[in-house]
Ligand SMILES: N[C@H](C(=O)O)[C@H](O)COP(=O)(O)O
């Protein structure tokens with residue numbers, strides 16, 4: 483079943499390792515990874531629903547597809563190039579896939595470009611000429627140092643990061659940064675206070691965590707619902723604040739800033755977890771930007787922090803050393819073992835973004851994709867309801883309900899089940915708010931989005 487140069491290379495790798503039984507195991511593992519319907523490693527949310535799993539196994543039964551591990555390769559001859567394919571070739575790959583291709587609209591962990599997964603698969607057993615997997619590699623080995631340095635340099639190039647900013651690759655996710663930010667920055671000024679703009683669950687959690695370390699001021703009156711960004715003219719900013727914090731895109735509520743807040747020289751800190759590199763940004767306007775990789779730039783496990791050098795060294799003494807930016811910056815994110823494989827995957831995704839035109843190209847694509855879905859919502863005569871004000875609707879996460887703001891539970895269930903039968907998964911709204919949510923991160927293609935828009939129109943016709 484496996485033929486051609488890839489097969490030969492694998493056989494040679496494995497022969498070198500003296501293990502042909504392992505080769506069989508590799509083939510099974512490889513099939514599993516190549517098959518997007520079954521692949522779990524990078525493409526499913528950590529809270530993937532039981533209904534979706536069941537429904538996908540029903541598709542297998544119906545199509546008489548044998549059990550999980552015995553599906554054949556989707557490609558008769560897998561690409562031998564190690565280059566991360568640009569979008570156009572990705573599309574050709576998708577066109578070759580069967581009708582049960584799964585489209586992942588998950589909010590994170592989320593879809594990763596097919597060509598990145600293939601490249602990781604090709605290099606899985608033997609990275610470069612090392613003879614070992616990146617998974618097995620010392621973080622002090624020269625191959626890994628090259629991986630981390632290359633990842634940083636592509637990121638610097640893509641975002642045009644000024645030289646006076648450090649790039650850190652840390653663990654602990656966005657939630658780790660909710661603590662790290664006050665621990666590192668609230669001591670910048672003697673009043674030990676910070677301003678927070680709270681526009682959804684994630685900025686609310688960040689503000690709550692920061693209260694442990696200083697005085698936190700929410701700059702606007704509390705909102706009844708997270709459906710808008712309060713007008714900046716109504717914010718009360720404190721000039722004595724050590725920093726102003728906001729979340730650029732609220733993943734759960736689908737509220738996204740389309741402007742950079744003016745802070746009158748107070749350090750600006752931004753959570754870009756769910757719209758990082760989905761559009762260009764001017765890094766020089768920020769004191770600190772952070773983002774978990776598992777939405778737009780890779781898989782879970784690594785959080786990138788971009789921080790201006792002059793903000794380092796004001797850390798509270800109780801800050802755990804692994805969260806201390808200065809220590810991590812001095813040691814190139816290697817105070818301890820970094821999340822090596824996640825950094826490697828991030829590097830591949832960044833190369834993919836670069837070869838597809840960078841932030842500007844991502845922005846144009848994301849604009850088109852989100853418009854497709856918002857157009858269906860806006861022209862549905864109130865059948866689909868997006869609660870978010872038009873000016874701050876997210877291009878990344880589109881939450882919507884059916885028939886009313888509260889949603890019709892029966893219809894929403896039917897919508898999700900119907901989508902799942904068509905291979906469109908992870909469309910369920912976050913468990914804290916319910917409803918439906920389509921996440922359209924960089925790796926989600928225009929064709930994926932068109933498939934969803936078509937299904938939404940069909941569903942509307944059937945139930946209007
Ligand atoms: N999922 C969150 C978001 O959408 O912003 C955030 O990344 C959560 O943080 P963790 O990485 O700790 O899960």
Ligand SMILES: O=C(O)CCC(=O)C(=O)O
Nearest residue numbers: 527529589590733734912
């Ligand atoms: O679905 C999302 O918005 C991210 C989910 C998440 O990280 C969580 O629920 O902990």
